[in-house]
Each structure stands twice: as C-alpha cells, then as structure tokens.
Amino acid sequence: MSLVARVYGYPPDHNAGSEWMLHSMLRPLAERGHDVTVWLSHPGKTEKRYEIDGVRVVPFQEGLDFAAQAAEADVLLSHFENVPVLAGLARDRRIPLAVICHDNFATSFHNAAGADLVVYNSEWIRRDGEIFYARYPREFLPRNSIVVRPPVLADEYRTQPGEAATLVNLNADKGGELFWQIAAWTPEWNFLGVRGAYGQQIMPPPRLPNCEVVDGVPGQQMRDHVYSRSRVMLMPSLYESWGRVAIEAFASGIPVIAHPTPGLVESLGDAGIFAYRDDLGAWIHALTALRDPANWAQASLRAKARSLELSAAPDLDQWCDAVETLWDTSPRISTRRALSRIWRP
Incomplete structure (x- = not known):
C-alpha cells in the first residue's frame, strides 16, 4: 500500500x-x-x-x-x-x-x-x-x-524521575502565567519550563532563583532532557483533547497535576491529580502534598499503572x-x- x-x-x-x-x-x-x-x-x-x-x-x-x-x-x-x-x-x-x-x-x-x-x-x-x-x-x-x-510507547520515555516541577509549552493557554505564580509561592521546588512548538512563550519574572527555561526538545529526546529532570508534571491547560505529555510522564511514574479538561480527565483517569487553573491555592496545595515521599510514591504507582493500562x-x-x-x-x-x-x- x-x-x-x-x-x-x-x-x-x-x-x-x-x-x-x-x-x-x-x-x-x-x-x-x-x-x-x-x-x-x-x-x-x-x-x-x-x-x-x-x-x-x-x-x-x-x-x-x-x-x-x-x-x-x-x-x-x-x-x-x-x-x-x-x-x-x-x-x-x-x-x-x-x-x-x-x-x-x-x-x-x-x-x-x-x-x-x-x-x-x-x-x-x-x-x-x-x-x-x-x-x-x-x-x-x-x-x-x-x-x-495518542499512542505512547512507554519504553521510549521511561527513565528515573528527577527533582523539578515541569511545564511543557509556556504559552498562556498551557498555563505559562500560572506556572510562574506557583513557582513564586513554592520556593522549596525547582521549576523547569520547556519552550513549546507554538504560541507566545511566557518567561518567568526576574528574581525567581528556582526557575529554569530550556528550548523546545524533540520528542525522541524528551526522556533524557525533560522527564529525567522532572518529579512532577504540571498541566494547567485551558484546552487539551487528550494530553500526550502527561502519558509520556506516566511511563516514568511521574505524577501529573492538571486542570480537569475533558481530555485530561479521560487520559489521566484515576491517576490524575486535578486542580482548576483559576485556583492558585489548589495548585500550591497539591504540589506541597507531593513533597511528602509517601504521597509521591502512591501517586507514582498510580501513574505507572495508568501507563501500563494505556500501553496494552x-x-x-x-x-x-x-x-x-x-x-x-x-x-x-x-x-x-x-x-x-x-x-x-
């Protein structure tokens, strides 16, 4: 054919x-x-x-x-x-x-x-x-x-999680502004922002020492350059019909905090941690809770289970x-x- x-x-x-x-x-x-x-x-x-x-x-x-x-x-x-x-x-x-x-x-x-x-x-x-x-x-x-x-071959993304709270694509619809607000209120976390393939990227305000921005990463390099550095993935997206980045992160047991768009609710299932994007306090609370190793471990197990379910x-x-x-x-x-x-x- x-x-x-x-x-x-x-x-x-x-x-x-x-x-x-x-x-x-x-x-x-x-x-x-x-x-x-x-x-x-x-x-x-x-x-x-x-x-x-x-x-x-x-x-x-x-x-x-x-x-x-x-x-x-x-x-x-x-x-x-x-x-x-x-x-x-x-x-x-x-x-x-x-x-x-x-x-x-x-x-x-x-x-x-x-x-x-x-x-x-x-x-x-x-x-x-x-x-x-x-x-x-x-x-x-x-x-x-x-x-x-959206098919995600888990073996191509699986790695040892890092330490950062990460957002991929820093435009406004993906939650770029909220991302840096969360960073300002949770200085105990390091934040990693990855430039996206489209939309005006929102940079962090000055004097936020816990923030880093990197250029866009090709999909086949996300494991080594993004997921290996990430402990939590943030997805405060205004619209997601599915949310591929979340499922890629799940392959490594990286928990995902997301705005409950219909697509993210469907893709993340029981493994998702949800917070409305207009509720800054909810995001701070969810991220703070994941500083507890026991909470993170439980969320990580759910993420891996969802990854296995979708891979099958x-x-x-x-x-x-x-x-x-x-x-x-x-x-x-x-x-x-x-x-x-x-x-x-």
Missing part, C-alpha cells in the same frame, strides 16, 4: 502533540511494509527529504510535485487545515481518505465530513463528533470511524487494520485486480 499524508509540519522539527501522534500512527504502517510518505505544506527548518522510523518526509521546499504523487496513492491522510485539499483530491481520483480529528471544533468535524475513515483521539471527541454529524444527512457522515488514543490498548492494531481495509476495498484497487485477472496470461 502507498499511503500519502499532507500536514503542516512533522517531527523532529515540529514538536507538537498532534504531529507526534501522527508519527506514532504511521510508524507501525511502515513496519508492516507499507510505503508511507509525508508531504509538508509549510516551509520548515529542514529543506531536504529525510526518513524517520521508516516514514519518508518531503519538506515544502521539495514538494512541487505533491499533487501528481498524491494522485497515485492508495490511501490519503491528513488533519487540521490540509483536510479540504486532500478531500478534493480524494474525490477526483477515487482514493480513500482518512482524517484525524484532534479536537472537537466544528471546523474539524465539518472538514472530515464524508471521509472514508475518521480517527478520533479520545472517546469524548468521538461523542462530540457523533453529536455534530447527527444534525446532517447520511451522505454527510464519515463512512467509518475509530478511536485511537489495541488502538494501534485497530488503526492499521482499518487503513488496510480502506486499501483492500478501494474502487481503484478492485479495478486493478479485475484488470490483472483479465490480462493474466
């Missing part, structure tokens, strides 16, 4: 959770022997084609023949703003289209309408999607849908099977097989 994806950016240059989820889904397809190519729609740091874990990536600067190459694909895949372009190409060329919905925004659901396969990144996004599509005629609906929780989920196999079914049932593939039977000597 030849699978062509069209997306804005891709690892290791673009280090957002959505892109690492996509890569985690494309790797097993490449491991099954399929030809997987990602074409970027935006200029990035890398100007030459490269390969990562068996997935070929074509940068925007070398992608002038994207349309011609995509027209020969067996399956097309996209997410976010590139979906309409690929949807038009898929209709014209009768190529099956898979779309990943990383959020519950109306635009995402609207763009995915009529796709052959829609992938929701959580159960709550799936429920919102079904509510959205229930208002429209049958021909508007996706032909099939599955849930794939069959999502990736279901995803690969669903994409291969698109390939097997594609009208183009059926035509090719019929012609091969006709012309076989």
Whole structure:
C-alpha cells in the first residue's frame, strides 16, 4: 500500500502533540511494509527529504510535485487545515481518505465530513463528533470511524524521575502565567519550563532563583532532557483533547497535576491529580502534598499503572487494520485486480 499524508509540519522539527501522534500512527504502517510518505505544506527548518522510523518526509521546499504523487496513492491522510485539499483530491481520483480529528471544533468535524475513515483521539471527541454529524444527512457522515488514543510507547520515555516541577509549552493557554505564580509561592521546588512548538512563550519574572527555561526538545529526546529532570508534571491547560505529555510522564511514574479538561480527565483517569487553573491555592496545595515521599510514591504507582493500562490498548492494531481495509476495498484497487485477472496470461 502507498499511503500519502499532507500536514503542516512533522517531527523532529515540529514538536507538537498532534504531529507526534501522527508519527506514532504511521510508524507501525511502515513496519508492516507499507510505503508511507509525508508531504509538508509549510516551509520548515529542514529543506531536504529525510526518513524517520521508516516514514519518508518531503519538506515544502521539495514538494512541487505533491499533487501528481498524491494522485497515485492508495490511501490519503491528513488533519487540521490540509483536510479540504486532500478531500478534493480524494474525490477526483477515487482514493480513500482518512482524517484525524484532534479536537472537537466544528471546523474539524465539518472538514472530515464524508471521509472514508475518521480517527478520533479520545472517546469524548468521538461523542462530540457523533453529536455534530447527527444534525446532517447520511451522505454527510464519515463512512467509518475509530478511536485511537495518542499512542505512547512507554519504553521510549521511561527513565528515573528527577527533582523539578515541569511545564511543557509556556504559552498562556498551557498555563505559562500560572506556572510562574506557583513557582513564586513554592520556593522549596525547582521549576523547569520547556519552550513549546507554538504560541507566545511566557518567561518567568526576574528574581525567581528556582526557575529554569530550556528550548523546545524533540520528542525522541524528551526522556533524557525533560522527564529525567522532572518529579512532577504540571498541566494547567485551558484546552487539551487528550494530553500526550502527561502519558509520556506516566511511563516514568511521574505524577501529573492538571486542570480537569475533558481530555485530561479521560487520559489521566484515576491517576490524575486535578486542580482548576483559576485556583492558585489548589495548585500550591497539591504540589506541597507531593513533597511528602509517601504521597509521591502512591501517586507514582498510580501513574505507572495508568501507563501500563494505556500501553496494552489495541488502538494501534485497530488503526492499521482499518487503513488496510480502506486499501483492500478501494474502487481503484478492485479495478486493478479485475484488470490483472483479465490480462493474466
């Protein structure tokens, strides 16, 4: 099978959770022997084609023949703003289209309408999607849908936890301002802020000696440069449809304190420690409680158990099977097989 994806950016240059989820889904397809190519729609740091874990990536600067190459694909895949372009190409060329919905925004659901396969990144996004599509005629609906929780291979993130309270991505929506307020009120903790892949980053105020900021870290280096330094992960996010960083931290038994967005409540389950982002006192109390070794050890055990539970989920196999079914049932593939039977000597 030849699978062509069209997306804005891709690892290791673009280090957002959505892109690492996509890569985690494309790797097993490449491991099954399929030809997987990602074409970027935006200029990035890398100007030459490269390969990562068996997935070929074509940068925007070398992608002038994207349309011609995509027209020969067996399956097309996209997410976010590139979906309409690929949807038009898929209709014209009768190529099956898979779309990943990383959020519950109306635009995402609207763009995915009529796709052959829609992938929701959580159960709550799936429920919102079904509510959205229930208002429209049958021909508007996706032909099939599955849930794939952002896959985290725990062995690739597991390490010995460090000593810092950490936030990944310091923009306002991720809780950058609150993070530094917590740091000011809990001087007994060291705080590690990791610059994010998007959004204006909020730096710590002067004269906070317990704070450090580091540049963004590629996903495959998070274990050595972030999780090995972290004792607690803070996620006071305004919106998270799932929260991949939390599950990566769980692989090492790092407790997570989070604002209870629907995605984080679902992903963290019983292992989560929750505090509303507008309640500074709740965050200080939760972080102070984790200074107690016994409290931290109990929270760490719950984190490891949740990591093991999610690692055992069959999502990736279901995803690969669903994409291969698109390939097997594609009208183009059926035509090719019929012609091969006709012309076989």
